[in-house]
Amino acid sequence: MGQGRFRLPDFTRPGARWIGLGLLALLVGAVGARFGKARPAESPMAATGARRTVWVAAVEFKGTADAGKEPFPAEEPPPGQGIRLMPPRRGKWETEAYRWDPGLIVAYQGDELDLHFWGVNGDVHPAEIEGYGQRFTVRRGRLTRVRLVADKVGLFRIVCHTHTPSMVSYLLVLPRSVATVPAP
Numbered sequence: 001m002g003q004g005r006f007r008l009p010d011f012t013r014p015g016a017r018w019i020g021l022g023l024l025a026l027l028v029g030a031v032g033a034r035f036g037k038a039r040p041a042e043s044p045m046a047a048t049g050a051r052r053t054v055w056v057a058a059v060e061f062k063g064t065a066d067a068g069k070e071p072f073p074a075e076e077p078p079p080g081q082g083i084r085l086m087p088p089r090r091g092k093w094e095t096e097a098y099r100w101d102p103g104l105i106v107a108y109q110g111d112e113l114d115l116h117f118w119g120v121n122g123d124v125h126p127a128e129i130e131g132y133g134q135r136f137t138v139r140r141g142r143l144t145r146v147r148l149v150a151d152k153v154g155l156f157r158i159v160c161h162t163h164t165p166s167m168v169s170y171l172l173v174l175p176r177s178v179a180t181v182p183a184p
């Protein structure tokens, strides 16, 4: 019994202890090399994130129609101050909708976003990026900067609490693992 069986060195001996530590370091290094390549930087605060500036304008679209050619709609518009439907005056009726432009902002996880909101139409817009806890106010003719690290993956609404339901844009944060080319 015992002969020919593999026996671990006695790591309590000083010399063997260094050999054991060396073997351990080699093992950790090999495992790290194997799995390190398979996993790109996915940590929420990945240092590889790009710094990006995105301009967003608070705008109001307007449409005017000749009541003689396009009858005034019989249906009530959706509730909220973001959409308006004005009955005919002097033969013309109008409709308006408040929006953020662009309606979709795409980022990769870990990107540092510097959102530049510029107020064009409407005097004031109390706004929020849901899921990121960012609350801010956009005023006409002024720049409002909102800085955040896109550390949460998903689809998040950017809403104006006054001009509902139309004044909504979306922040789409993609996992960095799907990034194949650097973000612009």
Ligand SMILES: [Cu+2]
Pocket: 098, 122, 124, 125, 126, 160, 161, 162, 163, 167
């Ligand atoms: Cu608004």
